[in-house]
Amino acid sequence: MKLITEQQVIASDQKIVMLIADGLGGLPLKPGGPTELEAAKTPNLDRLAYEGCQGLLDPIGPGITPGSGPAHLALFGYDPIEYNVGRGLLSALGLDFDLHSSDVAARGNFCTLDADGNVLDRRAGRIPSIQSEPLCSKMESEINLGDIKIHIRSEKDHRFLLVLRGQGLSDQLHDTDSQQTGVPPLKCQPLTESAARSARIVDDFVVQARRLLADQEQANGVLLRGFAHRLPLPTMADRFGLRAAALADYPMYRGLAKLVGMEVISRDTNIETRYKVFDDNRDDYDFFYIHFKKTDATGEDGDFDAKVAAIEELDATIPALMETNPDVLVVTGDHSTPAAMAAHSWHPVPVLLHGGFVRQDAAKNFGEQAATQGSLGRMPMMHLMPIAMAHANKLAKFGA
């Protein structure tokens, strides 16, 4: 369905708060058991669920497991398939790297090559950061691409960010990572004619890197993927007329927020302090995105009990949030991270909507099963933003 939200935007004084418990959706540890959210004692969220309405929303689409980038874009009302953010850009955002608009960023992996130049291990034995960091510095200082300046930043373990800076660079480049072992890394293929020079520059980088890493036992090669410019995304002000603010401590989420034109008004790790910052700044913005990381981190660790505790920790802060009287409050996750899987998953995410002429439904507590009974039903997550805007009186009638 085509969205028409943008043509219907009107101004109102009402404030929308979107509280994102990262990776909130979960799974039971055994059949018939509760999910993390259902196991957690959440009297405050349950009361909001009783007063509001719920649904189970698909971050991207049925069956699709999202990364944090597209999952957040969907929360912010962007079609995550239309606005497909490249992995290189997400790496830059995650590292708080100040990407210029003409830069090309790529995600790099150190890899292990055999004597014939075939890939033995796409992740170089997952060498720890302490080993990979000096290799990143060495590549940055010793590889010479003429006019093109190189920036390399170590990510965790075998991963790094490569940024090429110079005139006339294109991101229309195929990955050099074939995602297979037993074959050599791919030569960089230009996807358009005007990207031919950029492809040659990338190949030059790869050849020099291999020479420089030749003495390494594990990390003796590099694989590159997700070449990307900084996307010229329309801002939330452009699209929805919303002055939007982000309150988040992790760089990736601040970066995603900045990508859609939000101002970061708090990096405080204490979430109640952030509620206070929201309250102090409420006149200057219309939309507030508050990010809570611990639910995802504990899910990724496969620690069911720790995720339950994280949810209970968030629940305990809800009275402080409600004292600030947000006009419309959304509580949800960007995706599911079931501890049982220790990874992101495709499962739809429970969404709680509270305030502003909400039509109460039969769901009496906040959880996956309750959300199945909710009046929001099941739909793609990108539709949540127009629904929140409607409840905040920010959308005009369509047609007469």
Add this chain to the structure above:
Amino acid sequence: MKLITEQQVIASDQKIVMLIADGLGGLPLKPGGPTELEAAKTPNLDRLAYEGCQGLLDPIGPGITPGSGPAHLALFGYDPIEYNVGRGLLSALGLDFDLHSSDVAARGNFCTLDADGNVLDRRAGRIPSIQSEPLCSKMESEINLGDIKIHIRSEKDHRFLLVLRGQGLSDQLHDTDSQQTGVPPLKCQPLTESAARSARIVDDFVVQARRLLADQEQANGVLLRGFAHRLPLPTMADRFGLRAAALADYPMYRGLAKLVGMEVISRDTNIETRYKVFDDNRDDYDFFYIHFKKTDATGEDGDFDAKVAAIEELDATIPALMETNPDVLVVTGDHSTPAAMAAHSWHPVPVLLHGGFVRQDAAKNFGEQAATQGSLGRMPMMHLMPIAMAHANKLAKFGA
């Protein structure tokens, strides 16, 4: 999702009746209370709900509050965004004005201009019809646009319909209403090159109207919006192979029905008489649209109890309808008009489907909460028509 309904159409003898209680969806007056439909005693509709299935459908899309025009097009199986009906055309339909295919219609507002020509009040103090009607007649008889003939009809209060009739007119014109006060009305901007002459004609009309109204205290200017030709919509016969009939008393709804090729076979205000007319004409048509206005009018008035009474009045007629044995019956609204808001709203609408191999669901009564448990789920309203057609055996298998 792309619709394939049109390629699958087959003929059957079964009759579909769509009973539309305008503005049916509602809200509780206080948290935990019933909506209008839930408060109403509706034993007959409840029995149909028990025997049939329910869902909560979005007239246009999540968060979008519809006007009656697009909401009805969605009920009739048309994508209301693709077939966006201009306000001028809806005004003409609402007044039963016989628009020719080359005419251009626009919705006019009388407005108040200050000494500098800036808009003081976009609605001229909402002057009553008794004041605005003579001004409409005066404009129609005294404004001279050469070859172009002018028709002006008073709508309620400060509103009027302007129809320009002549050769080579275009509706590709921007509104002259900037929707703001403190600024002058906009000059008419042509949206295409070939609309330049039409824009000059509109500007000429506005200048002459202003001269003619100069002595008025409140209504001393005009604002125009929604320039529109009569749309060349594909008919329901073209799209769905349906011979379609409308039974409606209000001109706007008869006009919308005619727009998609329906024949109006009853304007009777008594709904049981209309059921009789349906029964008498069942052999000549496949689809019958029956409109009931009172649920919307009482909702717009903000009168919860009157809307409850209107729903009960409709319920009491259901036995007479069921005596005619419609093969497939749909009972729903075009949108929600909660008395608590005294306006159209974005909330999804309960839909009841009865007959023709319907898969009974757990919902035991007709209402918003029950519909949340219904097997139709939540989806855009334009998908209702293919579902009704399937139950009437009017859609063939897709693929082998």
